[in-house]
Amino acid sequence: MAAVVRRGGQGGLGGRAVPPRSGGSGGSPPRVNRATVWRWVVLILAGVYFLLPLWSALRFAGISAFGSVIGFAGFASSLWLSVKLAIITTLITIALMLPTAVYVHLRLPKVRRLLEGITILPIVIPPVVLIVGVLAIAPGFLKSSDLLLALEYVVLAMPFAYRSIDAGLRALDLKTITEASNSLGAGWTTTLWRVIMPNLRTALLSAVVLTVALVLGEYTMASLDLYQTFPVWIYVNSQTSGQVSVAASLLALFVTWLALMLITVLATRQSRRTGGGQVSLFTVTARQETRGN
Amino acid sequence: MTTNTASDPAAADGLRPVSGARGASVLLQNLSRSFGATKALDGLSIEIAPGELVALLGPSGCGKTTALRIVAGFEHTDTGSVLVDGKDISAVPANRRDMGMVFQSYSLFPNMNALDNVGFGLRMRKLGAAERRTKAGELLDMVGLAPQAKQYPHQLSGGQQQRVALARALAIEPRVLLLDEPLSALDAKVRLQLREQIRTLQQRLGTTTLFVTHDQEEALSMADRVGVMLEGKLEQIAAPDELYERPATAFVAEFVGVMNRIPGELQSDRLVAVLGGLVPAAEGTDEAPGDVDVLVRPEGLRMELIQNGNGIVTNRTFLGSVTRVSVLLSGDVTVQVDKPSSEAAALPPGTSVTVSLPPEPVIVSARRSATP
Numbered sequence: 001m002a003a004v005v006r007r008g009g010q011g012g013l014g015g016r017a018v019p020p021r022s023g024g025s026g027g028s029p030p031r032v033n034r035a036t037v038w039r040w041v042v043l044i045l046a047g048v049y050f051l052l053p054l055w056s057a058l059r060f061a062g063i064s065a066f067g068s069v070i071g072f073a074g075f076a077s078s079l080w081l082s083v084k085l086a087i088i089t090t091l092i093t094i095a096l097m098l099p100t101a102v103y104v105h106l107r108l109p110k111v112r113r114l115l116e117g118i119t120i121l122p123i124v125i126p127p128v129v130l131i132v133g134v135l136a137i138a139p140g141f142l143k144s145s146d147l148l149l150a151l152e153y154v155v156l157a158m159p160f161a162y163r164s165i166d167a168g169l170r171a172l173d174l175k176t177i178t179e180a181s182n183s184l185g186a187g188w189t190t191t192l193w194r195v196i197m198p199n200l201r202t203a204l205l206s207a208v209v210l211t212v213a214l215v216l217g218e219y220t221m222a223s224l225d226l227y228q229t230f231p232v233w234i235y236v237n238s239q240t241s242g243q244v245s246v247a248a249s250l251l252a253l254f255v256t257w258l259a260l261m262l263i264t265v266l267a268t269r270q271s272r273r274t275g276g277g278q279v280s281l282f283t284v285t286a287r288q289e290t291r292g293n
Numbered sequence: 294m295t296t297n298t299a300s301d302p303a304a305a306d307g308l309r310p311v312s313g314a315r316g317a318s319v320l321l322q323n324l325s326r327s328f329g330a331t332k333a334l335d336g337l338s339i340e341i342a343p344g345e346l347v348a349l350l351g352p353s354g355c356g357k358t359t360a361l362r363i364v365a366g367f368e369h370t371d372t373g374s375v376l377v378d379g380k381d382i383s384a385v386p387a388n389r390r391d392m393g394m395v396f397q398s399y400s401l402f403p404n405m406n407a408l409d410n411v412g413f414g415l416r417m418r419k420l421g422a423a424e425r426r427t428k429a430g431e432l433l434d435m436v437g438l439a440p441q442a443k444q445y446p447h448q449l450s451g452g453q454q455q456r457v458a459l460a461r462a463l464a465i466e467p468r469v470l471l472l473d474e475p476l477s478a479l480d481a482k483v484r485l486q487l488r489e490q491i492r493t494l495q496q497r498l499g500t501t502t503l504f505v506t507h508d509q510e511e512a513l514s515m516a517d518r519v520g521v522m523l524e525g526k527l528e529q530i531a532a533p534d535e536l537y538e539r540p541a542t543a544f545v546a547e548f549v550g551v552m553n554r555i556p557g558e559l560q561s562d563r564l565v566a567v568l569g570g571l572v573p574a575a576e577g578t579d580e581a582p583g584d585v586d587v588l589v590r591p592e593g594l595r596m597e598l599i600q601n602g603n604g605i606v607t608n609r610t611f612l613g614s615v616t617r618v619s620v621l622l623s624g625d626v627t628v629q630v631d632k633p634s635s636e637a638a639a640l641p642p643g644t645s646v647t648v649s650l651p652p653e654p655v656i657v658s659a660r661r662s663a664t665p
Contacts, residue, residue: 176396177400179365179396180400180401180461181413182367182387182388183365183387183462183471184417185389185391185414185417185418186417187386195404198402198404199403
């Protein structure tokens with residue numbers, strides 16, 4: 001569900017007429033740029049591909065269904081559970097992955113490839129395998145709490161969070177700024193809090209949004225663990241009231257999309273201020289070069 | 294020990310030190326450090342007087358940066374210790390050592406403007422916001438960057454960034470200032486300006502400074518004493534002029550400045566037969582009699598315009614007041630001789646000359662098959 005966030009640069013898709021070059025021949029009419037035509041073709045095709053199902057869903061649900069979603073039995077509690085799980089998962093994931101990624105970058109650079117491999121595992125291992133394993137060994141008190149699912153989600157979110165943070169760290173001269181901070185009297189915690197984290201803000205935001213989007217949309221694990229999260233509630237209600245569940249899905253999609261837009265705006269603002277690299281969900285471009293000597 | 298630090302500071306330029314703080318004495322005692330099978334440091338010992346600027350000079354991999362990082366607390370030693378004002382700080386973590394450091398790569402915090410970067414160390418020392426801003430502003434002013442206080446690192450040039458980094462390191466009034474090739478990323482002109490600025494500030498504040506560089510010109514022009522390192526060991530530490538004029542080893546002789554290597558023969562009476570004459574070997578020569586190389590600086594050779602001499606001029610390089618003349622001697626040996634430019638004008642390539650040595654002691658080294 002998480003679509004690519006960063007859109008083309010300004011004017012990239014725009015149909016603005018290219019201003020004639022000053023001092024040019026002037027008389028001939030501007031030629032239609034073939035690349036611009038192709039951009040429009042791709043844009044329209046992609047638009048149709050993505051928007052047509054949404055429009056169909058909107059037509060099927062009807063505007064009135066959005067009003068009745070909120071009062072529907074289980075809506076509030078399932079949404080609250082999903083939000084709660086998203087918060088807990090995000091906090092645990094960041095608390096685990098940030099120091100780990102920083103430590104590996106600083107002290108164990110040789111282990112980085114191994115860690116990348118390990119973080120891929122949750123993607124290649126089917127969730128059902130994970131669930132069976134966890135249920136077999138989890139202590140009783142965990143099985144009866146929301147924490148169990150949150151911990152499973154931490155594993156699931158690990159590849160996305162690690163990659164976002166790793167991309168942010170690669171764009172920094174981590175070793176030098178850490179040592180500079182140390183030499184000025186800052187300990188490890190202060191360095192992490194005041195120097196590393198502010199420079200990883202965009203990467204951390206990416207990690208957070210991906211984790212939240214993943215938790216809000218996850219169905220298999222919640223269903224197998226018998227939790228009624230928001231996606232499970234949507235599925236259950238689709239059996240009895242299709243229109244309401246489609247309306248709820250559209251709402252969830254809209255909220256997620258808003259969150260993704262927010263991160264893009266925040267990331268752009270930070271980059272403009274500090275000259276940091278551009279970080280979208282999985283890609284980081286290098287920091288801006290220093291100007292001359 | 295040559296120390297020209299304490300007397301000249303404030304009065305000369307009317308400036309006043311940020312505080313009355315003075316540098317500490319530093320003693321590196323028998324430092325050794327290995328990385329796997331590679332010995333980065335092998336029993337390095339250096340004593341640095343309060344307020345002195347010592348440069349560590351040497352080729353890549355000689356251990357100079359390792360030594361600096363050990364003093365900073367970023368590396369540990371296998372054996373040996375670091376003493377500051379007589380106190381062993383080997384076990385003290387880097388953030389408690391009170392040492393300012395300027396790094397080779399730009400190390401400013403990208404999320405902070407110049408003023409906040411300079412104020413960071415003061416913040417760690419719990420100074421109030423107003424006091425911090427005032428002092429950071431003073432430091433920026435001192436490096437001539439007060440107008441750039443609100444700019445972020447990416448808005449500053451490389452030279453400006455290193456000046457902010459210097460101000461940041463000095464803001465905490467460190468007991469020792471550590472400079473890890475801070476000028477190597479800058480272009481020649483900026484490097485020269487910043488070199489002078491660092492030296493002036495260091496002398497004004499009297500901060501004990503350890504400076505690592507592979508650039509001999511930088512080391513010789515800035516330091517009170519220069520330590521030349523090779524394979525983890527200190528070959529010689531001395532004032533720049535002494536290092537140049539009385540190098541202790543063949544490596545130092547050739548590493549610092551330009552040196553000719555001329556084949557000769559060491560006799561049992563410690564005289565060396567070279568260029569058709571006899572000259573005494575320098576004191577401390579431990580080479581066995583036989584074939585050796587004599588090491589002589591371009592300005593230490595005599596050259597006369599003589600028909601059928603022992604060499605032919607092959608090239609001339611104009612260096613300002615002097616011109617360096619390349620002369621091909623018999624035996625396919627090329628030497629470089631410095632002559633006043635006015636005299637060198639009469640020595641075009643192809644001119645026959647005679648190169649000789651004045652009767653002064655020369656450095657003798659084991660014979661090397663290839664000449665430089």
